Amino acid sequence: DNSDAGSSSQIGQRNDIKRVIAVISGKGGVGKSTVSSLLASALLAHGYKVGLLDADITGPSIPRVFGVSGGSMGKNDYGIIPRRSRKGLKIMSLNLFLADEELPVIWRGPRIGGAVKEFYSQVDWGTLDFLILDMPPGTGDIAITVLQSIELDAAVVVSTPQDLAFTIVRKALHMLNKHEVPVLGVVENLTSGICPHCQHEVELFSGGGIRQWCEEKQVNYLGSIPWDAALSYCADRGQIDNYYPEAVGQMVAAFLAALPA
């Protein structure tokens, strides 16, 4: 509850964030923001207190898929009040500020890493079991700056079957290892789809080497999310949290099992 602000200014002080989990990808468009949103929603459905920090400043879509709008952001003595989704997910995104004409001074021209640091420390997250960080795409400078700006507990890598594990996933894992971020595992997105006409399952990409690669390298394979028109339908209507098929249930179960005690 954000209404019980203290009397003196204590920005960020009551934040008790148990785990910060980054969701990263080797490149854009593989479903990183989608997996971040599905993971956050599924953890919330499991009864955890969850925040979702949208650091994908190149294509911020998180507020939209949860049906949360921009406009002026409230503040209390503990910091900026995050948006709440219908189901109670706390959401913060630079996009929310871009819709606000009266940008607070702290957001003026910061480096992206600095902006994310502020998202982390100047927001009244309160108590969270998980803060899911939707990272900027790729393994370039921006992603690395963000990795360095917050102390991460672990990371999840998102890939499509086409991003051959040997190249892009390996690059992402290399970046995480270099920054000493434990890797929880890999989620494979867009593995297959059901043809709406004949109901047959079709593989969208050739490949399929990721699961095997994970086995060989002893990296957790956290599951696969098929292409599903119902997912984009929910996302486009701001109701991604209503999308909870078996694949998402399996992913969150594997995620929880992979967490260090």
Ligand code: ADP
């Ligand atoms: P990224 O964050 O990696 O750039 P997004 O999560 O924004 O990628 O996904 C790109 C687009 O593909 C979005 O419009 C999203 O709704 C759609 N999409 C991603 N994964 C799926 C899926 N499994 N089924 C259907 N649509 C998907």
